[in-house]
Amino acid sequence: MEPNNSSNLLETPIQYIKGVGPRRAHVLESLNIYTIKDLLYYFPRKYLDRTSIQLIGSIETDMEVNIVGRVKSVNLRKMKRGSFLTATLADHTGSVRLMWFNGSDYIYQSLKAGDLIAVHGKVADYKGNTQIVHPEYDKLNANEISLSTGFVIPVYPLTEDLKKSGLDNRNLRKIIYLALDSLSKIEDHFNTKQQEDFKICSLDSALRNIHFTNSIDKLDESIHRLKFDEHFFLQILLALRKKKIKENRFTPIGFKTKYYNQILKNLSFELTGSQKQVLREIIDDFLSENPMNRMIQGDVGCGKTIVSILASSVVVENNYQVAIMAPTDLLAKQLYKNFKSEYEKLGVECSLLVGSLKSKEKKVVLESIKSGNSKIAIGTHALFQKDVAFKNLGLSIIDEQHRFGVNQRQMLLKKSSVPNLMAMTATPIPRTLAITYNGDMDLSIIDELPKNRPDIFTSHIEKNNLDTAYNFIREKISIGGQAIVVYPLIEETEKQDLDAASESFDLLTQNIFPDLTVGLMHGKLDPDQKNKVMKQFMNHEIQILVSTTVVEVGIDNPNASVILINNCERFGLSQLHQLRGRVGRGELTSYCILCSDSGSPNTKQRLNVLTNSRNGFEIADEDLKLRGPGEFFGERQSGFIKFRIADLTTDGPIIRNARMKAFDIIDNDANLDAPINSLIKEKFDNEYLQLFLKTTVN
Template identity: 50%
Template sequence: EILFNSSLSVQEILSKDVLEKQKLISLNKALKYIHFPKTFSQLENSKKRLKFDEHFFLQLFMAYRKTKLRKIKTDPLTIVGDCFNTLVSKLNFDLTNAQKRVIEEIHRDLKNNTPMNRLLQGDVGSGKTIVSILVSALAVDNNSQVVLMAPTEILAQQHYNSFKKLFDHAKVKCLLLTGKMKKEERGIIINDLISGDVSVIIGTHALIQPDVVFDKLSLVIIDEQHRFGVKQRSVLLNKGEHPHFLAMTATPIPRTLSITYHGDMDLSIIDELPKTRLPVTTKVVEPNRIPKVHNFIKSEINSGRQCMVVYPLVEESEKSDLAAAENAYLELSNTIFPDYSVGLLHGQMKKAQKDKIMGDFSKNIINIIVATTVIEVGVDIPNATVMLVEHADRFGLTQLHQLRGRVGRGNFKSYCILVRRSINQNSLERLKIMEATNDGFLIADEDLKMRGPGEFFGTKQSGFFRFKIANMINDGDIIRKARKVAFNTIKIDPMLKSSKNKTICKILNAEYKHLIKELMVSS
């Protein structure tokens, strides 16, 4: 209170023009009123000002990074040639208007002599993979190499199968690199990369090892980017001379979170599902209804379809969770479905085992697959029509939505059955959202509100946000206004060298030095 009544003042960092336009009180008043407000209005105004400042500095960093990226020069990829045209001619379906629009947006970036830095968002089943294939073909047409990194071996294998199937038509060499390959096989692939003999390489974290060297890498694609750390992305980008960068995610990100977290990237959204894609029917069930569910699964299998049963697994090292999946596999295969072929899939298996299980499942040799969340992304079995998720209350909504996306990929009506074993009200409300909608963006919004940004993004991204009072879930309007002011500030004074921005520059460096070190990956 002594401070409140004293004549001490804090230096203002925003101009009078900004304060007036944004209807903000001074920083001096905000710091006083946040501790000793005399009215509710004073408290709200102080919170608004302090939130604005926190969002402003993050957006300022994003604007600074975006401006710096645009000063970097790279080789433009202007040619649309035989590879692209051959692949398009071999498609046995029509691209959606959203896919066509997104390919045009990406091509526009590739034709520039500054590196693309774009995020491609699309709900499960919207067709991101074919977009990445056709964009890669544009790079190949310009005598360049392409790398696509995926977070799991299953997803990398799935991408490789899709890429190779099409690129074979254009006689373009496409290879797969994973960590569990034999030394001799790996050596051949690396030599092909160095010589430029291979144009497209797909793989896991194995791609960021020091011995992986490219002849002319011009396009880097990272799928499910939030599953990787910033340093991993940086290492991959540094394997080329300022390559174009495309991040892809099937996790729909709410708009306010997108401009906060990916504020330095251009955004493309595939907001349209293929017309042939049938909506998946979702049902939440109590454990006492499991026998009926098992009978339903039998009827689907008798009709020639297949089923996936998923158990939660927080970490692959969690033996109790792994044991639950293994025990379920034994019970299902020996007791409940003895007349059907049941397989088990989890992350601890060797690659050869996983490949055999997935191969047999794709050929319908295996009717039911019991798995951990290793199948969350990358499994594309059009004949699978039932997804049964055990302990569904232990999953986040976005993760459940990803799992649901593993069915409904063919021409058959599909179902997602969520078994609720926790009886608290919160779990019921969350699972009811899954029943009510198939809209991934709506689900992402709800998931974010319930779990917060830390859990939403996972441990890889912890430490990114250092807010004391700001809240990216509820501050949408403030974020948009702070972003506009921040980007305008950098537009006028890109290096923050003017005397009026001296304090702003000092605070930015102090608050965001951890980001400036880690995120300036393309400079």
């Protein structure tokens, strides 16, 4: 392919690159590589630094080496179960044996005595002689380009289909090299001034050096630029979405205080400073003509529920309805209980809408919501179904909002007269994640524990010390407390985990605590049975509750003072912090015992974070470093951006810079109409517009 200035060349079908053809093109298409542009954005998964070349005479066992020499001999040997190939490579200082078991027939056709090659691999010892098994190599001659020696070598993700089609790393590098060689210059969506302002290199330099560079500094610049691009365009999407929300105008909700003051008067405790601050921010949203779009982020036990109850009172007194959506029946019922206890005193009707309702009960609830008699509707996913109609919905509250997809939230908002959205989470989210996944929302943080909350002492034991933990539980129950014993329930091993929890329940009931009342709770119980167990635990009829992680949210028993979490190494730190928050909700000094089946240093390091801190935001930051963003969002954000190279764990400074630049551009050019932004708009329209339209309420 001849060099060409046209950016259209990037759209050339992949099969027309030398060395690809229809068969390999079909394999590449399975990886969403259809064009030269797609190929250039297939980034290496790691790099090998081969900038130094060693002499064969100096190499030693276990060294990773980069050597250059001439092939002295090549031998293919047949065996009953295949074949293997050996070659002798020599320079002026010595020789070494090379050996391949996989792909030996192919290499035999390619490698000949007399070839000058560059080799990279790990040196091993075989009967006193040095050898390198399965080395990577590149031929060096007048007709071929060495893509390895003396460079920082890219190593690409390879599937079995790629390997079977002959696209190993060596051939993939050659194809990418030829693709880049066919382009004289890659057009940039940022002009020179923007590149300087954003402190990034050109796209042309980035895409060339991400694949082939002779400088670590240039490689770092390239990675920085390509990460910046991904974060920048996501932030453009969020900035546009935020601006779109603010474009809407509605009648403000006045700050009527009759209900608000009555609820405050009925409280047995005083609000914390951060609760008061967050309520001021919420009231300011109500008084604005723009709809609310706010995330309330509270640490475990910081009292976000009472904030939502007080905020709702203002909306209800203005003759609007409130919808509160929770991810589980258990949490919805807990919220319903909390709201009803306050609003019954005011003569305000609350309704519960969950999937377990009988059809006759559901019909009554739906009619009450539709007529407007029910001012507060609390429920699960059932709330955004087609058969639910509100008379005058003025506030939608999404609890544990990260458990819902973007589209599910939008479905509820579309039922609103005024699309005020208040999302809440008791899972502290690191700031880099918050501004990435919720960057279109205003953020409020409740980070003060109520003054009356007791200490929770956290300790870590190994499985062989469980008897000590059981004795401690018995001691605390003898003075009136209750305990929770948690077993993991992981989706991939759900059946085994459920069996383990049931077996442990039998063990605790029959052998360990035969004289105490032990209950079992897990997600597979039918709703009536689940409600019965929970009611018994709340009424102190059950002293020890054995449970899977269904207790992570929704249990608010002030008498529970001990939680024992088994196989804690299988949980993320933030999830352990959530589980710990099931105790310490009353006046009793409380205890969290972490029991692990692993003595690895990594496990101890992780658990030390939890034993040393009750600050959920500190724990979340550590969890992000140790386990990555999947711990917070998992597959529930699967409809969102999938990054090629960006990394939320390490990209904090890049994210903040990209966010600032993106929001500045949208503030000054809301529709990206300015000539300076024309190529930004073109890329956004091509790659992000559909996502924007899909996730934004008009």
